[in-house]
Amino acid sequence: MNPPNWVAYTAVLKEQLADAIQTHTEISDYMVEMSYCHPADLSSQFEVDLTAAQTAVNLGEKQ
DSSP states (O other), rough: OOOOHHHHHHHHHHHHHHHHHHHHHHHHHHHHHHHHHTTTTTHHHHHHHHHHHHHHHHHHHHH
């Protein structure tokens, strides 16, 4: 039995990591652009989170 090709596995993992980082960047940029995320202003983020939580509760109550 041949040993695993760690170089190939490492290349695949590096590519997957790069893709994941790129996707995270795109999602984060979108969230900031749409004012869903305020990474530098915690009080504003807290208000956004409270609004989102209340919306979720309201949706649950309508069913």
